[in-house]
Amino acid sequence: MPPDPAPAAARRAVSSLDHRIEAATGHDVHTLWTHRDRGLLDEPHARLVDQHRELAQAETGVAYYRTLLHRLSNGEFPVDGALFERIDRTVDQLQEAAGARDAAARQVIAALEPIQAAADGTAPAARGDAISAADHAALLAIAGGAKLYEHLLTHRLSVTTASGTRIPYAELQRLEGAGLVSRDTGHPVHAGQPVALTGAGRAALVAARRPAGPPGTRPEAVISASTQERRHR
Numbered sequence: 001m002p003p004d005p006a007p008a009a010a011r012r013a014v015s016s017l018d019h020r021i022e023a024a025t026g027h028d029v030h031t032l033w034t035h036r037d038r039g040l041l042d043e044p045h046a047r048l049v050d051q052h053r054e055l056a057q058a059e060t061g062v063a064y065y066r067t068l069l070h071r072l073s074n075g076e077f078p079v080d081g082a083l084f085e086r087i088d089r090t091v092d093q094l095q096e097a098a099g100a101r102d103a104a105a106r107q108v109i110a111a112l113e114p115i116q117a118a119a120d121g122t123a124p125a126a127r128g129d130a131i132s133a134a135d136h137a138a139l140l141a142i143a144g145g146a147k148l149y150e151h152l153l154t155h156r157l158s159v160t161t162a163s164g165t166r167i168p169y170a171e172l173q174r175l176e177g178a179g180l181v182s183r184d185t186g187h188p189v190h191a192g193q194p195v196a197l198t199g200a201g202r203a204a205l206v207a208a209r210r211p212a213g214p215p216g217t218r219p220e221a222v223i224s225a226s227t228q229e230r231r232h233r
Helices: 018-025 029-037 043-072 081-121 133-143 169-177 199-209 225-232
Strands: 146-150 157-161 166-168 181-183 193-197
Touching: 018 029, 018 043, 018 081, 029 043, 043 081, 133 157, 133 166, 133 169, 133 193, 133 199, 157 169, 166 169, 169 181, 193 199
Parallel strands: none
Antiparallel strands: 146 157, 146 193, 157 166, 181 193
């Protein structure tokens, strides 16, 4: 009787929590995995994807041992002591894999709950807040990466974004005052101070971009502030 083959690596196995993840984030899980690989997610979403990957791996293990058990019992091999040993071993391995899957699922739920709570009650749209078209355009430009510079000759301050958009310093101050953006003052302005959206700014941008939908529609996963800074370096 040939030895048991090793479980094959899988890109992603479907899990029972996929629909909850997609409903809470506004993205399918494949897109979330891609965003994670590119470093585009904020910390809560990145943590969720990392836990979901562990769950997917655990689901792959369960599927493998379940398939192996079916193969051992479908009449392909002679019924002898060696077969009974393999069946017993496979049942034990399937039980362990199921336990690992259940533990991974609990970790996914723990990572998912704060995102669901934020989607349900903390977005500006949920509070009835709104941002102007000009603010939306500025936040959208800053989301792609931005820095505050001081002109060496005129000493005027302005924000330059990765897309080439220039935002007046007065507008930056207003956005800062509203708690929508923040600056990394650890960098000198002549070299460029990174400007990034705050959590409130990202939520406001997502809410403004989200189309109207039925109750329970969730905001999209947001780009991390560190990614914004890294893009513009």
